[in-house]
Structures are given as structure tokens and as C-alpha cells.
Amino acid sequence: xxxxxxxxxxxxxxxxxxxxxxxxxxxxxxxxxxxxxxxxxxxxxxxxxxxxxxxxxxxxxxxxxxxxxxxxxxxxxxxxxxxxxxxxxxxxxxxxxxxxxxxxxxxxxx
Amino acid sequence: xxxxxxxxxxxxxxxxxxxxxxxxxxxxxxxxxxxxxxxxxxxxxxxxxxxxxxxxxxxxxxxxxxxxxxxxxxxxxxxxxxxxxxxxxxxxxxxxxxxxxxxxxxxxxxxxxxxxxxxxxxxxxxxxxxxxxxxxxxxxxxxxxxxxxxxxxxxxxxxxxxxxxxxxxxxxxxxxxxxxxxxxxxxxxxxxxxxxxxxxxxx
Numbered sequence: 001x002x003x004x005x006x007x008x009x010x011x012x013x014x015x016x017x018x019x020x021x022x023x024x025x026x027x028x029x030x031x032x033x034x035x036x037x038x039x040x041x042x043x044x045x046x047x048x049x050x051x052x053x054x055x056x057x058x059x060x061x062x063x064x065x066x067x068x069x070x071x072x073x074x075x076x077x078x079x080x081x082x083x084x085x086x087x088x089x090x091x092x093x094x095x096x097x098x099x100x101x102x103x104x105x106x107x108x109x110x
Numbered sequence: 111x112x113x114x115x116x117x118x119x120x121x122x123x124x125x126x127x128x129x130x131x132x133x134x135x136x137x138x139x140x141x142x143x144x145x146x147x148x149x150x151x152x153x154x155x156x157x158x159x160x161x162x163x164x165x166x167x168x169x170x171x172x173x174x175x176x177x178x179x180x181x182x183x184x185x186x187x188x189x190x191x192x193x194x195x196x197x198x199x200x201x202x203x204x205x206x207x208x209x210x211x212x213x214x215x216x217x218x219x220x221x222x223x224x225x226x227x228x229x230x231x232x233x234x235x236x237x238x239x240x241x242x243x244x245x246x247x248x249x250x251x252x253x254x255x256x257x258x259x260x261x262x263x264x265x266x267x268x269x270x271x272x273x274x275x276x277x278x279x280x281x282x283x284x285x286x287x288x289x290x291x292x293x294x295x296x297x298x299x300x301x302x303x304x305x306x307x308x309x310x311x312x313x
Contacts (some may be wrong), residue, residue, distance in 0.1 A: 035121035035199060042194025046312075047124055076186075080195045 020065050021096045026058050030093050037086035122261050131189050132304025137181040139298035149287040183256045192312040245274025
């Protein structure tokens with residue numbers, strides 16, 4: 001563990017969070033992709049409020065991790081760059097969701 | 111305080127953002143208006159307009175099936191070009207199919223009711239006596255179901271408006287096509303307003 005003040009009994013599992021998903025912009029992207037079958041770049045920029053470059057950078061990271069798949073597709077002779085969540089991405093997101101829920105459900109007021 | 115993240119809410123917002131262009135309202139209202147506007151001309155001058163009755167009344171009704179095609183075309187040029195392309199979840203697709211199935215069921219019921227009316231005088235008399243109330247109820251039911259399945263809240267208002275207009279027409283002895291035209295006009299104005307807002311938001 002990088003911080004010597006923390007140990008497994010003090011803050012269990014905090015360091016186990018999937019940092020790739022935990023980043024706010026990527027989490028927003030994944031939240032949208034989780035509830036949609038697929039979407040193109042334009043739709044994702046509109047929904048997430050991210051700039052084109054920012055979205056592209058985050059999508060590349062998610063694609064490298066195998067969480068999403070980006071593919072060019074022709075829909076009625078028009079080309080679209082469609083993004084969709086892979087099975088690995090869906091499983092990782094579910095695991096992240098469970099971990100977060102489990103972590104904060106038991107957190108009391110101090 | 112920040113509201114908790116809801117996946118249902120995210121999906122609902124994404125879907126609604128795609129349907130705030132007012133195009134469904136415009137196409138629905140134009141289908142209603144073009145189908146029934148001929149009655150006004152006929153009422154104004156029955157002699158003159160009997161000659162062109164086919165053009166002003168029958169032709170728009172016969173091309174009513176064109177409106178869904180026009181809607182899809184408008185959706186592509188107005189909405190997809192501005193908001194991007196999206197494929198919604200299978201659950202959402204099932205709900206959309208349920209709306210189409212619902213209209214099919216209503217058509218079948220109307221056909222059965224019409225067939226029974228042909229052979230049963232009492233039933234025909236009942237239908238004629240309560241024609242506007244029945245139409246108002248069906249309109250309210252259809253709009254409410256569409257609103258429930260699509261999450262587009264303004265369709266609840268259209269449903270209530272339909273019921274109120276038809277019931278008022280029943281008690282005030284107003285011709286059946288007038289509430290339909292009034293409803294079409296209200297929906298058209300709403301649709302145009304929504305489209306203008308949409309085009310301003312996404313130029």
C-alpha cells in the first residue's frame with residue numbers, strides 16, 4: 001500500500017476501486033453506454049457535455065482496457081462511429097457499482 | 111445536495127432528449143388536421159364542395175399512412191444530424207413496439223365494434239348516442255398509454271384535452287370533427303413551439 005497510514009482494516013477495499021471507471025468523465029460515459037445499446041460520438045458529446053477531444057481521449061482509454069468497442073458502421077448509407085459497452089466493460093461496471101454501494105451503505109455519520 | 115445517480119433516469123433523459131423536437135406532435139396533428147379539415151369546407155358550402163369531396167376529404171385520409179414515413183424522414187434530417195445516432199436498449203425498443211401493437215389492437219377493436227354494429231341495431235344506437243364520449247375515452251386512453259410507455263409527459267395532457275373536448279362537444283351538441291380539429295391545432299402549435307426551441311438549442 002502506498003500510504004503508510006492506511007491499512008486493510010482501516011479503509012478496506014478503497015484502494016481496490018477500478019480507477020479507470022472511477023474518473024468522473026469516464027464514469028459518465030460508462031453510465032450512458034450501460035443504459036444504451038450503442039451511440040455515436042455526437043450523441044455522447046451532447047449527453048455527457050464533454051468536448052470532442054476530451055471524449056475521444058477517454059474513449060481510447062476505455063477501448064484499450066477492453067471496456068468498450070468502437071466501430072465504424074453504415075446505417076442507411078451514412079457512416080457512423082458507434083460506441084458500445086463490451087461484456088467485460090459491463091461486468092467491470094457492475095462490479096464497480098456493487099463495490100461503491102457496499103462501501104457507502106455502511107458508512108455512518110460522524 | 112446532489113441527487114443519487116439513477117440509471118433509469120439517465121436512460122429516460124437520453125430518450126427524452128431525442129423526442130423533444132416536437133416532430134411526433136407535428137406529424138400526428140397534421141394527420142388529424144388533413145383528415146378532418148375537409149368537413150369545414152363541406153359545412154361552409156355543401157353544394158360546391160360535394161364536387162371536390164374526394165380531394166378534400168377522402169384523399170388526405172387515404173394518405174394517412176404516409177405520415178409515419180414523413181416522420182422518419184424528418185427525424186433523420188432534424189434530429190439525428192443534430193443529436194447524433196443512438197440505438198436504445200432492447201427494453202426501450204420493446205416499449206416502442208408495444209405502442210405500435212396498442213394502435214393495432216385499437217384498430218382491431220374498432221373493426222370488431224363496427225362489424226357488430228352492422229348486425230345489431232341496439233349496439234348501433236348505443237354507439238351513435240355515445241359516439242363522442244366513446245371517442246373521448248379512447249383518445250384519453252391512447253394518449254395516456256403512449257405517455258406511460260414513452261415517458262413523454264405532454265401526452266398525458268393531450269389525453270386529458272381529448273377527453274374534455276369530446277365530453278364538452280357531447281353536451282354542447284357540437285359536430286364530432288370540431289373537437290378533433292381543435293385537438294389537432296393545439297398539438298400542432300405545441301409541436302411547432304417544441305421544434306423552434308429544439309432548433310434554437312441545437313442550431
